[in-house]
Amino acid sequence: MEYTTLGSTGMDVSQICLGCMSFGSEEPWMLDEEEGREIIERAIDLGVNFFDTANAYSDGESEEILGDVLADYDRDEQVVATKVRFPVGEDTPNASGLSRKTIEQELDDSLERLGMDTIDLYQTHRVDPNTPPETTLEALDDARRRGKIRHAGTSSMWTHDLVEQLRTSEREGLIGYETMQNHYHVAYREEERDMLPLCDKEDIGVIPWGPLGQGFLARPFDELERTNRGDPENFHNPTPEYERGGGKEINERVQELAADHGVTMAQIALAWQYQNEYVDAPIVGTTSVEHLEEAVEALEIDLSASDVAYLEEPYEPQPIIGHE
Numbered sequence: 001m002e003y004t005t006l007g008s009t010g011m012d013v014s015q016i017c018l019g020c021m022s023f024g025s026e027e028p029w030m031l032d033e034e035e036g037r038e039i040i041e042r043a044i045d046l047g048v049n050f051f052d053t054a055n056a057y058s059d060g061e062s063e064e065i066l067g068d069v070l071a072d073y074d075r076d077e078q079v080v081a082t083k084v085r086f087p088v089g090e091d092t093p094n095a096s097g098l099s100r101k102t103i104e105q106e107l108d109d110s111l112e113r114l115g116m117d118t119i120d121l122y123q124t125h126r127v128d129p130n131t132p133p134e135t136t137l138e139a140l141d142d143a144r145r146r147g148k149i150r151h152a153g154t155s156s157m158w159t160h161d162l163v164e165q166l167r168t169s170e171r172e173g174l175i176g177y178e179t180m181q182n183h184y185h186v187a188y189r190e191e192e193r194d195m196l197p198l199c200d201k202e203d204i205g206v207i208p209w210g211p212l213g214q215g216f217l218a219r220p221f222d223e224l225e226r227t228n229r230g231d232p233e234n235f236h237n238p239t240p241e242y243e244r245g246g247g248k249e250i251n252e253r254v255q256e257l258a259a260d261h262g263v264t265m266a267q268i269a270l271a272w273q274y275q276n277e278y279v280d281a282p283i284v285g286t287t288s289v290e291h292l293e294e295a296v297e298a299l300e301i302d303l304s305a306s307d308v309a310y311l312e313e314p315y316e317p318q319p320i321i322g323h324e
């Protein structure tokens, strides 16, 4: 495994973050505790030390599963990231958002489900238009002072929103966001316009979600619906969106390069992430040990500059996906 320093946090994280959205029972493609344990344990065997979950994933079950498994390991070696913003269960008053009340309640619940005293990286999952940034940042700052979180990160938003948050932290002397978990892969590169250069300048760690285009880049574009998760009945199927803006051609070029390098499509899509100058660690979601092993093996793939240019060439600007 290769490790990198996550933005300004100083924490060493594996170049692969294990996404834990697939643990729980809310969707038919999710894994229960026993199956989830197999993936997490194998990830640790392979040197993965960075895990991403959220309070809302399968209504808290993802945090419980991750916490139960990590309890058998040395906590000091693991970097655990979770999120707040969306409700756990029904969206009753104060169940969601980024008010002080919601953050304090949700943070305590996340700590309990994870069975931990502190969260290494506590991320706001989206902007909350009803709460001023000062209020959210003050609550996060207090949480850090109380030792409940070590660092704050955030997730998909407009660049101008992140600028506002960073300025607020600086002006008020509050905790600042040190990581950005954004939507970014070779068939969706809108983040290169402003967000990624901003993160680079501010030393904000970049940990993209959906690095495989949520499965789109892992198989020929006309085969996604054949998978359990790709079935539109089971999950919002992103294929029609990713097919825009040169997406079909990018998918075909991923297939071609996979054949040339003798690897899988998913490995080409991940090799592109690992070699990307902006990315610290893509957050890979998988329900299969074999796919996890492929993700780790892909760290060995050396894409040439012309391979990268070939993959990127068909891309055309497209509407934003994932800020809402």
Ligand SMILES: NC(=O)c1ccc[n+]([C@@H]2O[C@H](COP(=O)([O-])OP(=O)(O)OC[C@H]3O[C@@H](n4cnc5c(N)ncnc54)[C@H](OP(=O)(O)O)[C@@H]3O)[C@@H](O)[C@H]2O)c1
Pocket (backbone or CB within 6 Å): 018, 019, 020, 021, 022, 052, 053, 125, 155, 156, 181, 208, 209, 210, 211, 212, 213, 214, 215, 216, 218, 219, 229, 230, 264, 266, 267, 283, 284, 285, 286, 287, 288, 290, 291, 292, 294, 295
């Ligand atoms: N911040 C946010 O708003 C946000 C949004 C979405 C996700 N996330 C985070 O990002 C993580 C990853 O997101 P994601 O799961 O949506 O996207 P992803 O990692 O791009 O894609 C996952 C999909 O790719 C498939 N896959 C993975 N490896 C494969 C391989 N080697 N061969 C073939 N198929 C493969 C998986 O199928 P198998 O299960 O069969 O391997 C799954 O259907 C989540 O777990 C979560 O932690 C955050």
